[in-house]
Amino acid sequence: MKYIPYALLLAAAALFPYCVQRVFLHTPIEAEMGTAQKIFYFHVPLAWICMLFAVICGVAAGVQLRRRSDKAEALAVAAGEMTVLAGVGVLITGPIWGDATWGTPWTGDARQVSTALLWLVFVAYLLVREYGPPNSERIAAALAIFGAIDVPIIYYAVKIWKTTHPQTGVVGSLPQSMWNTLFVCLAALMMLSIALVWIRAAQARMAIALDQAWIAADTQPGAAQPA
Amino acid sequence: MRLLRQTWLLTRNDLRQEARRLELVLTAGFFTLVVVVMFALAFFALDGVVQRKAIPGMVWLCIAFVGALTLTRVFDRERESNTLAALLAAPVDRLAIYLSKLAVTLVVLLTCSALLVPGLGLLFPASQVFAADPLALIVLMVLGCLGYAAVGTLFAAGLATGNGKNVLLSVILYPLTTPVLLFALVATQRLLEGHPELWATLSQIAALDVVLIGVGAWLFETVLIGAAHSSQPARSPDASSRAAAARARSTPTN
Numbered sequence: 001m002k003y004i005p006y007a008l009l010l011a012a013a014a015l016f017p018y019c020v021q022r023v024f025l026h027t028p029i030e031a032e033m034g035t036a037q038k039i040f041y042f043h044v045p046l047a048w049i050c051m052l053f054a055v056i057c058g059v060a061a062g063v064q065l066r067r068r069s070d071k072a073e074a075l076a077v078a079a080g081e082m083t084v085l086a087g088v089g090v091l092i093t094g095p096i097w098g099d100a101t102w103g104t105p106w107t108g109d110a111r112q113v114s115t116a117l118l119w120l121v122f123v124a125y126l127l128v129r130e131y132g133p134p135n136s137e138r139i140a141a142a143l144a145i146f147g148a149i150d151v152p153i154i155y156y157a158v159k160i161w162k163t164t165h166p167q168t169g170v171v172g173s174l175p176q177s178m179w180n181t182l183f184v185c186l187a188a189l190m191m192l193s194i195a196l197v198w199i200r201a202a203q204a205r206m207a208i209a210l211d212q213a214w215i216a217a218d219t220q221p222g223a224a225q226p227a
Numbered sequence: 228m229r230l231l232r233q234t235w236l237l238t239r240n241d242l243r244q245e246a247r248r249l250e251l252v253l254t255a256g257f258f259t260l261v262v263v264v265m266f267a268l269a270f271f272a273l274d275g276v277v278q279r280k281a282i283p284g285m286v287w288l289c290i291a292f293v294g295a296l297t298l299t300r301v302f303d304r305e306r307e308s309n310t311l312a313a314l315l316a317a318p319v320d321r322l323a324i325y326l327s328k329l330a331v332t333l334v335v336l337l338t339c340s341a342l343l344v345p346g347l348g349l350l351f352p353a354s355q356v357f358a359a360d361p362l363a364l365i366v367l368m369v370l371g372c373l374g375y376a377a378v379g380t381l382f383a384a385g386l387a388t389g390n391g392k393n394v395l396l397s398v399i400l401y402p403l404t405t406p407v408l409l410f411a412l413v414a415t416q417r418l419l420e421g422h423p424e425l426w427a428t429l430s431q432i433a434a435l436d437v438v439l440i441g442v443g444a445w446l447f448e449t450v451l452i453g454a455a456h457s458s459q460p461a462r463s464p465d466a467s468s469r470a471a472a473a474r475a476r477s478t479p480t481n
Contacts, residue, residue: 065449120402127398132386134468135450139385139399142446146378146403149442153435157409160428211470218473 005202008195015188019181027181030174036100040178043093045186047115049193050086051151053079054118057125058148061141073137074204076144078197080125086193087119110158117154121147230326233319237327242334244304251335255297259339262289263346270351278353283415285351287408289343290336290372294404295397297335298379301328302387311387315452325447329373329380329440336372344368356419363425367414370432374407377439385450407435 023041030037057079063072094112095105106112125147128140245251266285273281305311314324344364347354357364382399414428 065446117402117405124398124402128395132395135385138450139382142381142385142450143399143403145446146442149438150403150406153406154409157406157413160413214470214473218469218476 005195005198008191008198012188012191012195015184015191019185019188022181022184027178028175030178033101036097039093039097039100041182041185042189043090043097044182045189046086046089046093048186049189050083050090050115050118053082053086053193053197054122054151055148057083057122057144061144065138065141065145070205070208073141074201074208075197076141077129077204078200080122080129080140080144081200082193082197083122084119084126085196087115087122090115091119108158110155113158114151114155118147118151121150230320230323233323234326234330237314237319237323238330241327241331245331245335251297251300251331252338254300255293255335255339256342258296259289259293259342260346262292263343263350266347267350273351275353278351279356279419280416282347282351282354282419283412285347286340286343286415287371287411290340290375291401291404291408293339294332294336294372294375294379295400297332297339298376298383298400299396301332301380302383306387321448321451322444324451325380325384325444328384329376329443332376332380333369333372336376337368340368340372354419356421359421360418360425363418363429366429367411367418367432370429370436371407371411371414374411374432374436374439375404377436377443378404378407381443381447381450384447387451407432407439410435 019041023038027038027041029035057076060072060076060079063069064076094115098107098112099105121143125140125143128136128143132139266289270278270281270285302311305314315321344354344357348357379396379400382396382403386396410428410432414425414432416422417425417428
């Protein structure tokens with residue numbers, strides 16, 4: 001169990017050069033958008049990873065509040081950090097792609113707005129955890145749950161808000177070869193993110209256990225102090 | 228029934244305190260006026276068509292600002308007089324505490340909107356269409372403020388013990404209340420345009436309010452009890468600070 005994340009990291013490191021080669025040399029250039037469309041193979045997997053870990057963080061936070069589980073708390077922290085990290089990737093690659101194909105980096109499309117807000121919610125989550133009052137774990141957990149609930153609502157809200165504005169299609173139908181390349185990239189990035197979350201969650205659990213050991217040592221003067 | 232009675236008792240208590248000093252209503256109301264005047268200065272030059280597009284944003288931005296101001300004060304009062312622990316020890320349902328604070332916030336926000344909407348009507352001629360459908364306008368303001376207060380009360384309660392942590396409330400509040408504010412924006416736009424689907428949007432806001440109040444009520448107890456005292460959790464709420472203190476104390480002996 002201990003070596004799984006490192007094995008995943010190695011596999012991701014091996015797969016990533018192949019992804020780049022495949023994206024740039026073996027996948028046909030998209031007719032309408034040209035070379036700029038290549039960013040799609042990194043943008044979309046990052047967006048999926050961002051959403052996935054947002055949901056995981058919300059669920060883990062719910063378990064943390066219900067069961068008072070340290071494991072769930074550690075997973076929630078790690079997943080929250082991964083959401084922010086993947087979100088930065090999405091929010092950097094998205095406007096670059098938009099600028100190249102739509103001519104403007106920001107169109108206020110429902111997906112853009114909901115991703116940006118999701119990112120803001122999880123940055124707030126990390127800020128509250130880091131700088132909050134003593135009970136900040138609970139507030140942050142409530143925040144993560146609300147964040148996970150909010151995202152689909154925001155998506156729908158922006159959609160109806162935008163009915164008075166021009167609609168922008170993001171991706172039309174793609175040939176199978178492009179989808180295959182996308183899945184290879186997704187596999188590489190997914191392995192990387194799972195490995196990072198795994199390592200970070202283990203580290204967070206250790207930090208929680210260490211805190212408890214310090215408190216135990218402090219309340220019982222005779223007990224041995226943790227190293 | 229008991230829940231409703233307890234909620235009413237707590238709400239009446241808060242409203243009575245408010246009626247004696249008028250602190251929240253006066254400060255929030257004056258702040259609303261300040262914001263409206265600032266909007267008037269900033270957007271004075273907009274012509275009629277653009278004004279109509281900008282007014283929903285002005286209404287709900289103002290509510291968002293006033294709401295953050297009010298929410299920090301609603302629980303501050305309990306904190307300053309150390310009555311939060313007493314409130315939690317009182318034989319009332321925790322849900323009643325949440326609902327009463329929600330009701331107080333809602334009353335303050337609605338008082339502010341009673342200043343805000345006519346104020347905007349006075350300064351921006353395009354918003355005078357608000358007067359065409361007063362019923363829809365009232366329903367809209369109540370539903371929008373209710374959703375905002377439902378999220379806000381939960382997190383204001385959570386931050387109630389953190390001295391000087393009020394900056395965090397704004398950090399949390401604005402991203403999380405965006406859905407309800409967006410829906411309210413859509414509804415306001417439709418109200419101004421006389422859109423036929425106005426009532427459909429309003430019922431969507433009502434449904435969203437039910438969800439937000441439900442989640443808020445579900446999470447309130449966990450968040451607030453962490454704020455007031457530790458009720459034997461697996462890990463005490465201030466574990467990290469206590470651990471840091473223990474670590475600091477032990478360092479010289481090593």
